[in-house]
Amino acid sequence: MSILEYNGAAIIAMTGKECVAIASDTRLGAQAQTVSCDFRKVFKIDDKLFVGLAGLATDVTTLENTLKFRRSLYELREERSMTPKVFSNVLSNLLYEKRFGPYFIEPIVAGLDDTNKPFLSGMDLIGAPVYTDDFVVSGTATANMYGMCETLYQKDMEPEELFETISQALLASVDRDALSGWGAEVHIITKEGVTSRQLKGRMD
Amino acid sequence: MGDSAYSFSLTTFSRTGKLLQIEYALNAVANGRTSLGICAKDGVVIATDKKLASILVDTDQVSKVEPITESSGFVYSGVGPDYRVLVRKARKSAQKYFRMYREHEPVSQLVKTTASVMQEYTQSGGVRPFGVSLLVAGVDPDLTPRLYQVDPSGTYIGWKATAIGKNHVNAKNFLEKRYQDDMELEDAVHTALLTLREGFEGEMTSSNIEVGVVSITDGNFRILTPEQIQDYLDEAN
Numbered sequence: 001m002s003i004l005e006y007n008g009a010a011i012i013a014m015t016g017k018e019c020v021a022i023a024s025d026t027r028l029g030a031q032a033q034t035v036s037c038d039f040r041k042v043f044k045i046d047d048k049l050f051v052g053l054a055g056l057a058t059d060v061t062t063l064e065n066t067l068k069f070r071r072s073l074y075e076l077r078e079e080r081s082m083t084p085k086v087f088s089n090v091l092s093n094l095l096y097e098k099r100f101g102p103y104f105i106e107p108i109v110a111g112l113d114d115t116n117k118p119f120l121s122g123m124d125l126i127g128a129p130v131y132t133d134d135f136v137v138s139g140t141a142t143a144n145m146y147g148m149c150e151t152l153y154q155k156d157m158e159p160e161e162l163f164e165t166i167s168q169a170l171l172a173s174v175d176r177d178a179l180s181g182w183g184a185e186v187h188i189i190t191k192e193g194v195t196s197r198q199l200k201g202r203m204d
Numbered sequence: 205m206g207d208s209a210y211s212f213s214l215t216t217f218s219r220t221g222k223l224l225q226i227e228y229a230l231n232a233v234a235n236g237r238t239s240l241g242i243c244a245k246d247g248v249v250i251a252t253d254k255k256l257a258s259i260l261v262d263t264d265q266v267s268k269v270e271p272i273t274e275s276s277g278f279v280y281s282g283v284g285p286d287y288r289v290l291v292r293k294a295r296k297s298a299q300k301y302f303r304m305y306r307e308h309e310p311v312s313q314l315v316k317t318t319a320s321v322m323q324e325y326t327q328s329g330g331v332r333p334f335g336v337s338l339l340v341a342g343v344d345p346d347l348t349p350r351l352y353q354v355d356p357s358g359t360y361i362g363w364k365a366t367a368i369g370k371n372h373v374n375a376k377n378f379l380e381k382r383y384q385d386d387m388e389l390e391d392a393v394h395t396a397l398l399t400l401r402e403g404f405e406g407e408m409t410s411s412n413i414e415v416g417v418v419s420i421t422d423g424n425f426r427i428l429t430p431e432q433i434q435d436y437l438d439e440a441n
Contacts, residue, residue: 077313077316078310078312078313079312083307085306085307086305086306086307089306089307090304093303093304
């Protein structure tokens with residue numbers, strides 16, 4: 001059993017028309033046993049910048065704190081907000097610094113840049129980034145999530161349709177994975193603001 | 205930075221509350237060759253007097269205006285070798301910044317980092333302050349032109365126009381009269397050359413001054429060639 005699969009996670013992020021969505025399950029397990037069904041894995045870094053952390057729970061918490069710390073310092077020093085592209089690079093750098101003793105996290109960055117253009121990136125546990133304009137997935141059910149996203153995704157969906165699509169993709173994927181599920185939450189980020197919803201899914 | 209045997213600072217307060225080492229460093233700056241900078245609405249210009257010890261010195265090899273990032277540069281008055289250390293550190297810091305953020309370091313950040321280094325040398329064991337004041341010219345990512353002065357103490361000040369070194373009092377008076385908020389870069393370069401000529405000992409030519417400019421149109425800091433300087437000098441005459 002890989003350490004990246006110890007706690008279980010499923011995270012998807014998708015782009016729409018001038019919006020991005022990021023969704024995750026909320027299970028925290030210790031291998032087979034489920035310990036919590038409201039464990040947060042997606043965090044708000046800024047009004048239009050979210051990060052999803054899939055992997056070992058202790059590293060999820062640590063990285064959440066480290067990233068918020070880095071972002072606060074940047075804002076104070078530079079007197080401007082961190083764009084998603086810069087944040088993604090900071091995260092990539094952070095992970096690579098621990099190249100020979102890494103954080104067991106495969107993160108996803110989702111946000112809107114200064115011009116409200118959607119930004120997505122995903123990376124592996126040592127910071128190798130991938131930038132896409134459709135969707136990124138991470139966690140223990142990636143095979144399922146890739147299949148669902150590839151099938152359901154369309155370009156330039158409005159926020160409401162994007163919400164439906166990402167929710168269906170996530171729910172169907174986690175249902176076939178023992179280690180993820182047990183609750184889900186979705187955040188839709190538009191230039192007007194963020195709408196966060198809890199999904200009602202199978203609690204098993 | 206300082207030997208462990210020298211774990212005490214050499215810069216200490218006098219009874220009157222002064223840090224004499226910093227005062228003396230500022231004296232070294234005031235004895236240095238004049239440098240000046242002007243911040244126009246569409247760019248920044250910095251210039252310095254490059255007069256050297258003898259006519260036998262190969263002026264091409266001497267570089268006082270130095271690019272630090274693509275869009276910023278330094279010039280100094282004071283002790284040359286100290287300046288070169290700061291240039292090296294600033295260039296490295298800018299590259300480290302890019303590696304971390306994949307964005308070019310804004311001038312304001314560069315200034316803060318450099319100023320912080322200069323301050324360290326006033327409080328660390330076994331070292332002396334840098335004997336230079338820097339003029340930093342650059343364009344920020346939001347296309348604002350900026351001019352800063354950084355002193356041996358680590359103080360940094362944003363300027364519209366300023367001069368440092370030997371003739372700075374007269375030069376600043378001259379600039380105060382000539383400076384206008386809506387000045388364009390071309391006018392600023394002319395004014396800079398005129399100001400430099402005011403206090404120049406002997407004849408000012410394109411080979412005994414150095415000029416650096418950065419414009420908001422392309423955000424590239426470049427050092428003018430002697431030919432380009434000559435064109436400006438010809439226009440001024």
